Amino acid sequence: MAMHLVVSSELSFRIVVDLDYDGDDPFAVRFTFRLPGDEPVTWVFARDLLVDGLSRPSGEGDVHLRPLGEDLGEVDLLLRSPDGDARMRAAAAPLLAFLARTDLVVPMGQEAAAGDLDQELADILSTTGHENAG
Template identity: 55%
Template sequence: MRESVQAEVLMSFLVSEELSFRIPVELGYETGDPYAVRMTFHLPGDAPVTWAFGRELLLDGINARSGDGDVCIAPVGPEGLSDVRIRLQVGCERAVFRASAAPLVAFLDRTDKLVPLGQERTLGDFEENLEAALGRILAEETAG
């Protein structure tokens, strides 16, 4: 039986240095894909956009810059549990969001209660889970 954790967080979408607006972002985690978290962004006037990336990337990015390439997460300030900046990039297109670390930590804590970090592989057939996850990602890419 698949179990899941969901949460909604308000994030600031940083349009420029001077302009930002708050949007709801759905966070999701499923035991069927235990390595990944999903963020679904609801931008005004656009269809929702979902990004999937490693749960560990999100956890690491709360305390120190983490990620290369499409997803980069880093704390905004040097003090613990400051805001977090999330940069998502496809080619030369980039979107930057800012969120409070506290709700992200609370979400990650709930995922850890469901599947402790480091125990993801014990959830059954790793290859089957990987194939299912890749199939979902390919389906999302061809649909979008």
């Protein structure tokens, strides 16, 4: 899909963003931003955050979403990193269509049944140098 990287109130650039969802990681969505001349940058955040952000201000920390306008037709996405902040604007319709497709893979509310959370936690801990205590 296309989003707009907002530089100022008068200036924005259209960029391509790939949206990805994997049923093996049912709680997360991935947005890969493709900026001309730069390597793609992927942000991973909660699918619930995307759902909530389409209708009301949502997010803490590095990712914030909020609808723009009273018709909820556009979304503001703020990404914060140590290297700086990036503000994106996007039409809500493609995001809603993406969420509908994710719901076909793993229905909302059924994420825990889709994966083995204990195994996923053990895998995460083993890759960060921690050992599984059993």
